[in-house]
Amino acid sequence: MPLNNDADATQDELVQLIAPNGERRSNAAYDRWVSDVDDAALQALYEDMIVIRRIDAEATALQRQGELALWPPLLGQEAAQIGSGRALREDDFVFSSYRENGVAYCRGVDLTDLLRVWRGNASAGWDPYAINMAPPQVIIGAQTLHATGYAMGVLADGADSVAVTYFGDGATSQGDVNEAMVFAASYQAPVIFFCQNNHWAISEPVGLQAHVPIAHRAPGFGIPSVRVDGNDVLACLAVTREALDRARTGGGPTFIEAVTYRMGPHTTADDPTRYRDANELEDWAAKDPIARLAALLDARGLLSAEVADSVKATADDVAARLREGCISMPEPQVLDVFKHVYSEPNSWLDRQQDSYEQYLKYFDSADADTAASNSSREVNR
Amino acid sequence: MPLNNDADATQDELVQLIAPNGERRSNAAYDRWVSDVDDAALQALYEDMIVIRRIDAEATALQRQGELALWPPLLGQEAAQIGSGRALREDDFVFSSYRENGVAYCRGVDLTDLLRVWRGNASAGWDPYAINMAPPQVIIGAQTLHATGYAMGVLADGADSVAVTYFGDGATSQGDVNEAMVFAASYQAPVIFFCQNNHWAISEPVGLQAHVPIAHRAPGFGIPSVRVDGNDVLACLAVTREALDRARTGGGPTFIEAVTYRMGPHTTADDPTRYRDANELEDWAAKDPIARLAALLDARGLLSAEVADSVKATADDVAARLREGCISMPEPQVLDVFKHVYSEPNSWLDRQQDSYEQYLKYFDSADADTAASNSSREVNR
């Protein structure tokens, strides 16, 4: 049963507004969606990408230093996340996987909140309603259904918000993602399926999950789709705006495949040298999303030393605040372990909590009494 | 969240070789797949359809008479099942839902075996390896993965058998069916996805499950698909043969959407008048799969009184044997309830069986002793 890799899941033409060398490509269909993006806006997108790359690097360093248990880097996917994230309105709602820290940044997440999950201090870093973004979803693809259901609710409310769900190339194999497309099409729900095809699902290449471009799948469900250069922040902004507009005006769901590349490991626990070619990484480094916007800005004289310094200062400041927030994060309280399982009293759990409280008390006093004999007991913890 | 029914899942052009009025339509792409179908073969297909419709009617009658607990009629879907079923080789393997009794007939099922499940005498009517067909699958869509895995095994064996899986229009919404397509495409497995779009999933119209023709979905997974007139036995034979040939020669999976109509209730427990229009039924009656083949045969002088009588005699005989097999089916033995849960001894279950045997013995003897006092106990059974 060898894998057939004949068909290439990355053949199709992409929507591209900035070429890898930084040249602005005109595009009859999509230019109008970014006609308002002036110099300052371009610089802001640049800053966003620099900052989020810096956040990513700092978090990776924090992991290496033992301050975080794990971190899922987004290195290489800055354009996809910033381009789409900056297209959203505050009242839109995001349902993402674990890798969308760039999107969370666009939503205005508190920097410390970005790290709570990865430091082991929480299962969700932020209040979803505070930034209209659900917590990182670990179960691959599950969030696509939540987004679709949320969008069905928006429709029922007569509102014009949009639900946006992010997921990877690997996720497209999951039943849930396909069922989400069925429901979205059935109810014409205002939801955007934003797939970051970063070419890898841990060690599995995208060709294992899909033999034709992933964007081809949606039309079979009755959902229009578009394939965009995921390393082109302007193109990502444009296609997301178009999809948002369609959703807000009753046009239903859209599927976006942002073709990009995971330049780092899957997570800090992963070692990609075991399964992928260094050459591949080099090829993609040449298409770096930040470098190409820098080239465009430079060509237009928008990247003066002053601008570069200011961006760097912002990134430095963000990184410092991130680190500070991480290190000074208060430890969770023991009894938090029992909280919020239920919103109403539960006789089973309440009894267990009561027993454990008694145990802790007993143990504390026993500790005081017989410190010596207990020490042997603690060895194994 | 009202349903958007704008798009019609039944718009596309169909492969058709026999028009509803019985005219033979020539088709450049598909005629060659049925060039060997001579007069006798056409008559045989006709007989098959008459017989299976008769089986269906007889089983429905048996249910009405209390001899079966339930029956899922295939009325209207004879061409799809006979056309595809007759295309298969003995060493191909079928994974179907509960409605493919016509396919089972083509596989050479023992008539009584068709009824075991529906009489409540078994959970599977036949030995799958005896006719190379898995038992009816009740969990919607689950069998499509089994077929795909089986086909992966065929490939690994270097054989040229094909797995064929049958499922309905409603089933296409299930994650499993979509995952099956992912796996089939990934491994280029020799599997045919044969979807009978009979326009209804119990009370839900196909438009709820799909906004564009179902056949459009497969190409997005990298699987070629074809839409065929499911009431045209010759066309169903042709497209299945083509797909089999592709699979046998290393071409991988094919998706076939056979557009047909469920003319009866979902099962004998269903009342379709609660949810569908009598007009719709009439429209489809005009496209009856048997009537159109009869018209073709008639036009060619192949449906003499003699032929018709012979076909009727065969059907009468089959029906009589079916009824006889049903009524004389031996009752299952009490202790069968414990058999085959495991293939090796299991201390938990063995103990339960032992207890139950003791219970039955005890109860029998108690019965004898105190028939009076026990009678009150049995009231509630």
Place this chain on the structure above:
Amino acid sequence: MSTMTFGRAINAGLRRAMENDPKVVLMGEDIGKLGGVFRITDGLQKDFGSHRVLDTPLAESGIMGTAVGLAYRGYRPVVEIQFDGFIYPAFDQIVCQVAKLHYRTQGAVKVPLTIRVPFGGGIGSPEHHSESPEAYFTHTSGLRVVSVSNPQDAFVMIQQAIASDDPVLYFEPKRRYHVKGEVDEGVDLGATSMNDAKVVTEGSDVTLVTYGPLVPTAQNAAIAASDDGISIEVIDLRSLAPIDFATVEKSVRKTGRLIITHEAAQSGGLGAEIAASITERCFYHLEHAPVRVTGFDIPYPYSKLEFHHLPDLDRILDGVDRALGRSNSLSSRSGLEG
């Protein structure tokens, strides 16, 4: 007070909940025009519209996952799973999302979902239509599980389940749908709690604990046993997670003997939890080990044999004899103490 079938009582409860709260929406396969294969939602789409009673695509994970999304948006979805055996495709969404989202978000996101599951056997159906999967859910932290046994409870508890801010699995004993009973639609919902077990027959010799479809069978067993001078106290658990052990404990302290009966397989079934917990709580009051009378450790069998698998009056009474140390089917078994 009016007389209605079990099924009708659920329908009336759903209707009341929808009237009282516009955020209540129903979702499921065939629940709209058809009113569900058991007609439990009969007439509701007609009266409340297809935006509140949704026929969904045929995909249980999809139904559950979109219900979670609707909950995020402030809705109170009531999901119908067509038959017990079809809940498993939704298992991942139930266990990983429905059950955990409130905990995950430290209370920020509520999932006031009600999942209606017609369950249990005895209706002569083919595979997957007669299962009792409740133990999977009672072992899943974050969920509440209830089962109803009579029209009045059905009417009240469906509303209480929907009103709960926690996700609730609501198990309906499908073979009792046609049983009729008195229903007081004017009852005060706050007067009772779905968390409380109920002593439905008082007795003094042995405590018989059950829920859902076997409650009437247990009550009949109590009647039959009384002919033999045995007094059975029957408890209808109503809530399966958490179980109101205080009520069971009180009874067992009185009777000293406990039998549990359910249709689900014995090993790892709810009976084990009840036996273990009650033994923990009142070991020294027990005169005999708790006795379990349950379905066997087998897949649900084809219908011709289902009444062997299902506990019935006779098997329950044999269990009663065992708990009382009277002559019973296992009296002579070697190696068995009880």
Place this chain on the structure above:
Amino acid sequence: MSTMTFGRAINAGLRRAMENDPKVVLMGEDIGKLGGVFRITDGLQKDFGSHRVLDTPLAESGIMGTAVGLAYRGYRPVVEIQFDGFIYPAFDQIVCQVAKLHYRTQGAVKVPLTIRVPFGGGIGSPEHHSESPEAYFTHTSGLRVVSVSNPQDAFVMIQQAIASDDPVLYFEPKRRYHVKGEVDEGVDLGATSMNDAKVVTEGSDVTLVTYGPLVPTAQNAAIAASDDGISIEVIDLRSLAPIDFATVEKSVRKTGRLIITHEAAQSGGLGAEIAASITERCFYHLEHAPVRVTGFDIPYPYSKLEFHHLPDLDRILDGVDRALGRSNSLSSRSGLEG
């Protein structure tokens, strides 16, 4: 005899099984080139080829369902589920197909599937990576469930699981993967049965039953207790469905006291089944109600709190004190007998 890590021992067992039977194929996410996220299948794709070690698309139901199809075709698939918390998308295929197909077809179709599940907590991971879902499967008729606690058993039992004609869930305690132990690769597979429990520490005062990751903890507890003059008999269940109750019963008849410890939530966990079954089997030999020391009824918590949730040496010893009627954390609790 050679010394190897737990993970390496499973690898060696898989390799042996593949050498002995060409029908053994491995399936899973990232198990090929990467050798799995825990490297359990390291080197196997290289040595046996990608037709026998399949990297699959990212879809657990798809993996399980195609494995069933391969079984139909005569293969013996060994499926790796990447982490415990990712088994639920495959739950439907496991419960409705893997578990029932042999029964459904009256023995015609065998499903000799092995499902490897790295399980349990204690490794500092985020949500869904530290769960103990074994009770869902031990309650599912048609499945066998085992869990291993040391390299030797890991090596032998993976081969026994693969050789079994029944489907087997094989639970690997992931936090022990790096523990080393002696492995005799020449051992006769037929000399032991994976169905048998094993007394791993002999003792006379109390029986401590556990499995998988907590076996070493239980053994340490026995050592610690012996300092206090308490003699604990530790039983490693090995098979979780069916459980070898004869071995547990024998021990409890001797000690009169039983403790069960597992990481999974208490309510409806395996501890309940063990407590109930042993109480049924030797009620009159019990001096105290069986004691359960388990995880709480909560979703697995974030890692900073996980060691509160997980039973440890101290909580087990407190349970021992409870079972022995010695002073313990609950001694003063009102309303509690034990």
